[in-house]
Amino acid sequence: MPDLKSILREPRYDLVKVPTPLQRLSGFERKLGRSGLFMKRDDLMEIGLGGNKLRSLEFWLGAALQQRADIVLVAGGATSNLCRLTAAAASMAGLDCLIVHNAEESPANRERSFLNRLFGAETRFIGAVGEEERGAATKAAAAELTRQGRTPYIVGDAVLGALGYVLAAFELHEQSQREAAPLRHVVLAGSMGPTEAGFIFGNAMLGYPFQVHLVSVEYEQAELEARLCRIYDGIAERTGFSVGGLEQAPLHYHMAHLGGGWGVPTPESEAAIVAFARTEGILVEHVYTAKTCAGFLDLVANGGIPADEPACIIHTGGTASLFAQREQFQTVS
Template structure:
């Protein structure tokens, strides 16, 4: 399977956006844990816009869009969506037109990712108070109107959590495997966030295809464990259809998934995650935010304290720096 997936990744449609490999280096604030060597994978430093994990997904998603001749890209999300900002930055790099759709009111003063979207010159639509399904329906209608007008359009769907988007983290497993071999790091446990499951699906699928070089622990930041597993399975099935390579093992056999640190769900701090945002920046000089990153660090430290993770452990920093400026 390893040769087949590597061959597929090398020949499938992709645009170059990522400054790869992103850094993998030691963390200094874990010295109290004697049985652990702690690392961080810096996917907050993906080299485009404010950085973040979505750059990996967009390489394959926009690769498909370019290959079929689309000139206008549409993406949707909350007003502080990291995906939207990174899509806008990617389109600027590639010379594509980009429009963003937000379910929320347009603020008088633009902060965080909205400020960055404005600097990128992106057209933004603010729909006011509505849910994500209404927002997504509007985005599809907008794309259809452009198609009718003769403008080939492409929608980045489901926050880039699609089978093609998951290829970004399938490829990231290969990247990290090579880094660990070069740095002589063995038997690493990777802690990563689980929101709608895109990063998790790519990691789990890639890890399985490459012979399980890593132990994968997914920390839910939003849904209960069973719901997150269903999201991951759905995305992996989409990826299998694209690659033609089936993952034989069940998700629960290939990764450990915890919902113990999610609190009230997406965007809702816990007491521990609030404290970790401050502690991590003051110990490491690295900023994390309160939707995905901080809960993963809380979970990783708890596993270490309980002896559930030893040796080489790695926190996958998925970015979100732009939204941090609107979170306080």
């Protein structure tokens, strides 16, 4: 087993009780007439309604506390899971939290970010600007806080955040070894990259037990690959592990569910939300998990993942957003 010391040496703030459940999808097994279907429930965590970002926040808050920060800054849209979970975790850690929302300050957006203020964060709406301008506004806010004598820490370093999912790959591997037939395939959302790159790196450290399937929910393949490459190389540099390049990884990109892009539902993503709700009683939402679930169902129902090879989808959370998505549904009122 590879030695995780260089990762475990990083300061970490404890937020996630591990392992999160590895749940059998027996309803889909029955429906599809196959066995070996699982979901890793990273949505079932104890803080802030859970989700993948909590694994990253363990490292980000660890770094913030080590640097003796007294306030963390985070940026995202009004329904951002990262913002919500940062607000919750920062409160627990005794840190103030300033959220920079790249959204208009409309009543609807204030409602969408209500939980952030409930968790004690200050929310600042800077209008519907792009990622770059949002980053610049966040840096400017941090500089202003420094001038006022505060010690800010900006949450979001992709490489540091990815370490949470290097550990998650080890966690899933250990759970998988306890099953009658170990997992062969893991399906994950393809998005900004830290979650996926961390998991793929952990998979490489383990000697590639998993075929990793990324269902893109945000970028075209070239952009997703470039992001993953940067983070993957960054993890190698930071941890000192040389596992070979990303091109050696058993990695499959699935672009068919991207549709109109990030946050834009497709008929298949809505069908997947309905199918998971009615078959397993599990909630998934339009932005991240529904398209991933649609990709998973497509793979396991149509031969992309052979019937005798156990497969697992990682539920990365985000369920809170579902409550703001009611109007996007075509088939459920």
